[in-house]
Amino acid sequence: MPIREPDVPDVACVNGEFSPIEDARVSVEDRGLQFGDAVYEVLRAYDGRIFAILEHLDRLARSCRHIRLDAPGVLAELPGQISEALARSGYADAVIYIQLTRGAARRTHLAPDSIRPTCIVTVRRVEQWYRDEQANGVSAVGFEDTRWARCEIKSTDLLANVLLKQQARDQGAFEAILFDRQGELIEGASSNVFVAAGGVLRTPSLSPHVLAGVTRLTLLRLASGQGIPAEEGRITRDAMADAAEILLASTTTEVIPVVMFDGRPVGDGHPGPIARRLLEAYQSAVRGG
Amino acid sequence: MPIREPDVPDVACVNGEFSPIEDARVSVEDRGLQFGDAVYEVLRAYDGRIFAILEHLDRLARSCRHIRLDAPGVLAELPGQISEALARSGYADAVIYIQLTRGAARRTHLAPDSIRPTCIVTVRRVEQWYRDEQANGVSAVGFEDTRWARCEIKSTDLLANVLLKQQARDQGAFEAILFDRQGELIEGASSNVFVAAGGVLRTPSLSPHVLAGVTRLTLLRLASGQGIPAEEGRITRDAMADAAEILLASTTTEVIPVVMFDGRPVGDGHPGPIARRLLEAYQSAVRGG
Numbered sequence: 168m169p170i171r172e173p174d175v176p177d178v179a180c181v182n183g184e185f186s187p188i189e190d191a192r193v194s195v196e197d198r199g200l201q202f203g204d205a206v207y208e209v210l211r212a213y214d215g216r217i218f219a220i221l222e223h224l225d226r227l228a229r230s231c232r233h234i235r236l237d238a239p240g241v242l243a244e245l246p247g248q249i250s251e252a253l254a255r256s257g258y259a260d261a262v263i264y265i266q267l268t269r270g271a272a273r274r275t276h277l278a279p280d281s282i283r284p285t286c287i288v289t290v291r292r293v294e295q296w297y298r299d300e301q302a303n304g305v306s307a308v309g310f311e312d313t314r315w316a317r318c319e320i321k322s323t324d325l326l327a328n329v330l331l332k333q334q335a336r337d338q339g340a341f342e343a344i345l346f347d348r349q350g351e352l353i354e355g356a357s358s359n360v361f362v363a364a365g366g367v368l369r370t371p372s373l374s375p376h377v378l379a380g381v382t383r384l385t386l387l388r389l390a391s392g393q394g395i396p397a398e399e400g401r402i403t404r405d406a407m408a409d410a411a412e413i414l415l416a417s418t419t420t421e422v423i424p425v426v427m428f429d430g431r432p433v434g435d436g437h438p439g440p441i442a443r444r445l446l447e448a449y450q451s452a453v454r455g456g
Numbered sequence: 457m458p459i460r461e462p463d464v465p466d467v468a469c470v471n472g473e474f475s476p477i478e479d480a481r482v483s484v485e486d487r488g489l490q491f492g493d494a495v496y497e498v499l500r501a502y503d504g505r506i507f508a509i510l511e512h513l514d515r516l517a518r519s520c521r522h523i524r525l526d527a528p529g530v531l532a533e534l535p536g537q538i539s540e541a542l543a544r545s546g547y548a549d550a551v552i553y554i555q556l557t558r559g560a561a562r563r564t565h566l567a568p569d570s571i572r573p574t575c576i577v578t579v580r581r582v583e584q585w586y587r588d589e590q591a592n593g594v595s596a597v598g599f600e601d602t603r604w605a606r607c608e609i610k611s612t613d614l615l616a617n618v619l620l621k622q623q624a625r626d627q628g629a630f631e632a633i634l635f636d637r638q639g640e641l642i643e644g645a646s647s648n649v650f651v652a653a654g655g656v657l658r659t660p661s662l663s664p665h666v667l668a669g670v671t672r673l674t675l676l677r678l679a680s681g682q683g684i685p686a687e688e689g690r691i692t693r694d695a696m697a698d699a700a701e702i703l704l705a706s707t708t709t710e711v712i713p714v715v716m717f718d719g720r721p722v723g724d725g726h727p728g729p730i731a732r733r734l735l736e737a738y739q740s741a742v743r744g745g
Contacts, residue, residue, distance in 0.1 A: 201555065204615055328491075
C-alpha cells in the first residue's frame with residue numbers, strides 16, 4: 168500500500184469528484200482499461216499557469232471525434248475541473264493528466280448506446296525536470312514503427328510505445344525513434360523529432376502516423392521568431408546520420424538534444440546551437456516570456 | 457448509477473479480493489488504463505466446467521513474456537481465483553474475463569522496478585449466445601488492418617479493433633475481416649477466420665499479426681476428427697470471393713458462418729455444411745462430448 172504523504176497533495180478528479188490521487192478509482196469494466204477505448208492529454212503548469220491549454224483541449228476534442236466519443240458536456244466541464252484540481256493541489260509547477268474513456272459497460276467490442284464517458288483529471292507535482300538531459304543531451308536508437316496506423320489520435324493504446332522504450336533502454340538509450348518500412352522518420356516513442364542540417368530545422372509533416380504535438384507546433388513558431396528557417400517534410404534515416412542536430416520535443420521533456428543516434432555521435436556529439444536556442448525560447452515562452 | 461440486481465451475482469476478484477463486479481475498481485494510475493500495458497483472456501464455462509483453461513492460461517503466460525510482465529506468483533494464484541470466482545457466482549454457463557496489468561504507478565512510459573501487477577478476474581452470466589448468428593450466418597466486410605504489428609500478443613490495446621467494428625456496423629455487418637496491404641487475410645477484429653473451398657478448410661498461419669486463437673486450434677483439431685482436410689497457409693482476398701464458406705471463430709461466438717462478404721453472398725448465401733459440422737462438434741466438445 169502506498170503511504171500517503173500529507174505534504175504531497177496530488178489531486179484527482181473523476182467525473183467531477185475530487186479526491187487524493189491514491190483514492191481515485193475506475194471500474195474494472197471501464198473501456199479505457201478493457202479496450203484502450205480512451206484518449207488523453209498531458210499538460211504542464213508553470214508558475215501556476217497552464218501552458219497551451221487551448222491547444223491541448225482542442226486536440227482532445229479532435230481525438231474524441233476520431234474515435235466517435237461524443238462527450239460535449241464532459242469537454243465543456245473540463246477547463247473548470249482542471250483549474251480546480253490545480254488550485255486544490257496548490258502546485259505552481261505541475262503535470263496535469265487528462266483521460267477520457269468511453270465509459271464502463273459489460274465487456275463487448277461495440278459499446279452500448281447508453282454508456283457515459285469517464286473523465287479523469289490528475290495533478291501531480293513535477294518531479295522530473297529533465298535538466299540534465301536538456302543540458303547534456305541523450306542517446307536514441309532507431310526502430311521500425313510497430314504502432315497502429317492512427318497515431319494522430321492521442322489514444323492510451325501505448326503498449327507498443329512502452330515496448331519500444333524498453334528496447335531503447337536495453338541499449339542504454341533515452342528514446343526510441345521510429346521509422347516506417349521505407350526508412351522515413353515518423354516520431355519518437357514519446358516525442359516529436361526535429362532534425363537540423365545546414366542551419367535548417369526540419370520535422371516530419373503531419374500524417375496519420377504523426378501526432379500533432381503541441382510542443383512540436385510551439386517549436387516551429389519559436390524557430391521562425393528566432394530566425395531559424397523551419398520546415399515540415401520527409402526525413403530519411405540516412406539523412407539523420409548526416410544531421411548536425413537531432414531534437415526531441417514533448418510537453419514533459421520540453422526540448423532535449425540527441426547527441427548519440429544509433430551508436431554514433433550526432434554532429435560533434437554535443438548539444439548544438441539550435442537546440443540551445445529553442446530550449447531557451449521554449450522555457451521563456453512557457454513562463455509567459 | 458447501475459442498479460444492483462440481487463439475483464445477478466456477477467463476481468470480480470482484484471488482486472485476490474472478491475466483490476460484486478460493480479464494486480471492483482482499479483487506480484486511475486493503473487498502467488492498464490493509462491498505457492494499455494496489460495494482457496487478457498476471455499474464457500467460457502459450460503455446465504460449470506471451464507473450457508480449455510490450460511490453453512488460455514498458457515497463452516496468458518506467453519503474452520506476459522512478450523511484454524516482459526514478470527508475474528509468476530500472480531499466474532500461480534490465478535487458477536484458484538478463477539475457480540472461486542466461478543463458484544461464488546453460482547453460474548453453470550459463464551464468461552470469465554482475466555486481465556493482468558503491469559500495475560499502478562506514477563505515469564511514465566517505463567514502469568518503475570518496484571511495481572506490482574494488477575490481476576483482475578470477472579465472472580459474468582452468459583447473456584449473448586449468438587444462436588441466431590450461428591444458425592443463419594452473418595455478414596462481414598473487409599478492411600486493411602490498422603492494428604499494431606504485434607497482434608500475437610493478446611493485449612488490451614484494442615481501440616483499432618473497436619473502430620473497425622464501428623465501421624463494419626456502419627455497413628450493417630457483424631464482423632470486420634482484416635487484410636494486410638498485399639491483400640492477404642489476417643483475422644477478424646474479434647475472431648479468427650476460416651475459409652472452405654473444394655472441401656478443404658483453411659486458416660492463416662500463425663504470425664506476429666495473427667492471434668493463436670484457442671477456438672482456432674480447437675477447430676483445426678475437430679476438423680481432422682471430422683475427416684475435413686484442414687490446413688494453415690496464405691489466403692488472398694480474391695480467394696475469399698470464391699470461397700464456398702467463410703467461418704468466424706472465437707471463444708464467445710464459437711463458430712459463426714459468414715454468408716455475405718463485402719456485399720456478395722458467400723457460396724449460395726446460406727450457412728454451409730462445414731460450418732454446421734464444426735459448430736456441432738465444437739458445442740459437443742465444450743460440454744465434454
